[in-house]
Amino acid sequence: MDYTTYSEIVKNNAPKKHMVRNGFLAFVSGGLMGILAQSLIDLGINVLQLEKTEAMSFSAIVIVFLAAVLTMVGWYNNMAQIVGAGLFIPTTGFANSMTSAAIEGKFEGPIFGVGTRMFALAGSVITYGIFSAVILCVIRYLLTFVGVPL
Amino acid sequence: MSLTLKFKDVYIQSSAAVAGPEEANGPLKPYFDYCFDSIYANQKSYEEGEKEMSKTAILTALKKSGLSSKDIDVAFGGDLTDQLAVSNFLAKEMPYSFIGVYGACSTAMLSLALAATFVSSKCAKNALCFSSSNYGSAERQFRYPTEYGIEKKDATTITVSGAGAALVGTRATKIKVVACTFGQVHDVQWTDVNDMGSPMAYAAFDTIASHLKHSKKSFKDYDLIMTGDLSEVGSKILKEMFEKEGKVFYNHIDSGSLVYEQGEKDKFSGGSGCGCIAITTYGYILNKMSRNEIKRILLVGTGALHSKTSVGQKNVIPVVAHAVELERVGD
Amino acid sequence: MIYLYAFLVSGAFALIAQIIYDRSKLTPGHITSMFVVFGAILSACGVYQYLLDFAGGGASVPITNFGNLLVEGGLEGLKEGGLLGMLLGLLTKCSATLGFTIFIATFASIVAKPRQ
Structure with missing residues (x-):
């Protein structure tokens, strides 16, 4: 059978995408994560007497902890199947990618298994985050010479 | 043009199917010879678990055939792991020739076809064929860690944790x-x-x-x-x-x-x-x-x-x- | 009100990411890397701080903030000690999250076994 006929048949049978439903679930769950993060910041400021930036770090750490625990007990990926980006965009996604990779890496031992595999998924976030940050800061540095203050 | 071979005097001597827990929860449970309650099959890693399932399938098929290792002339087998690690590891216990084959998910039929070819052409009197896959080892190999929170798309398929083995020979069976x-x-x-x-x-x-x-x-x-x-x-x-x-x-x-x-x-x-x-x-x-x-x-x-x-x-x-x-x- | 804005901003980031995920072949790995860079750009333009003041946790929880923290640290270091200062300052703001994540992931690998 020629390729064109085959491609047409494939197109006709493509599984339905639930884009509206997925978008809605992602929006709501992402929004709830924002609320959780803000509550933790307020908890940090009001109860733990932290400064604003410290409270933000506190909020991030608690969220990382929650994501790691949910990953360890095996609930995280079931939740992620439902909410998609609502979990992979917040810090939870980062924490889960490292935790799940580390847990599975244990079969190959602490060095090649856990140590290197941990960064298999999250590595590119760190790499490109740092790479772009350096470039942007250098640009800002160069802009100071034309009168743009830091 | 694909090669079609017609066989002469080739019969299935015995077969065995070994599965994991998800498969045991499925409609085919009564037809499996043995089901493990974990894809680790009581071993330390997914890969070890897959070896255990495959080994169980091979030994069960052998037992059901009434033949012993000495009667087997050649074995064909494969799996999804890198460099057929699982099958090669099992093969080192085999006191007969082993030919590892990779056909991805078609390996079971590829190995069966090859076993039948050897028997039909009288190169072997009895040939063993086997193949296996494991959800954990396949996800690690081709996709992501099993606990990774990714939203799987609808057309995704789930790798079966199971192994099948069959003995093919010249003795007439049904x-x-x-x-x-x-x-x-x-x-x-x-x-x-x-x-x-x-x-x-x-x-x-x-x-x-x-x-x-x-x-x-x-x-x-x-x-x-x-x-x-x-x-x-x-x-x-x-x-x-x-x-x-x-x-x-x-x-x-x-x-x-x-x-x-x-x-x-x-x-x-x-x-x-x-x-x-x-x-x-x-x-x-x-x-x-x-x-x-x-x-x-x-x-x-x-x-x-x-x-x-x-x-x-x-x-x-x-x-x-x-x-x-x-x-x-x-x- | 900040809770409402937190919901809307964080939800919006997630929604955009979900749309990209559903409409393209990009994986979450690609999308999060894009968002980090985007956050860094917003930070370098001086915009991210407004987002944080406006939406609080809604702007600090998405991965875009990681890019923001990197640039913030870099710029602070730049102010104090030029280019070398920038490199020294780069990881200062995000070290809490990064360090804790690596620690807890390693800890998890010791206590947990991947399930099926």
């Missing part, structure tokens, strides 16, 4: 291996690893068409034609491809849809992996055949021949399908 077609590898410009059923349907179409043509047969000559793991999507595509040629493919079934309960959300589009067609054939199909409930069947294993590196380098996914024809003889 199940005859009639013929096989070794498929050609095709390129349908496919790059989506989340849906492998769609491109494999093309390979299945070509191999089935070749086999029917060379055997001078048509759909009605078979009770059933079973594909390996085209998934719901691929199955629809396959049927439509034959419809476009004016043929109604009324007796098709896909082992990926048999192995798990239909419609279960966490099973997405059905089962896949070497173990899929292996346990369905060596457990369910052969059982039905020995009870004379199926007389003639064409089994079509389908495989997607990519690697993580090839996909990373944006290459297409080549696909293949190998077919084996079985017939119930005697009374």
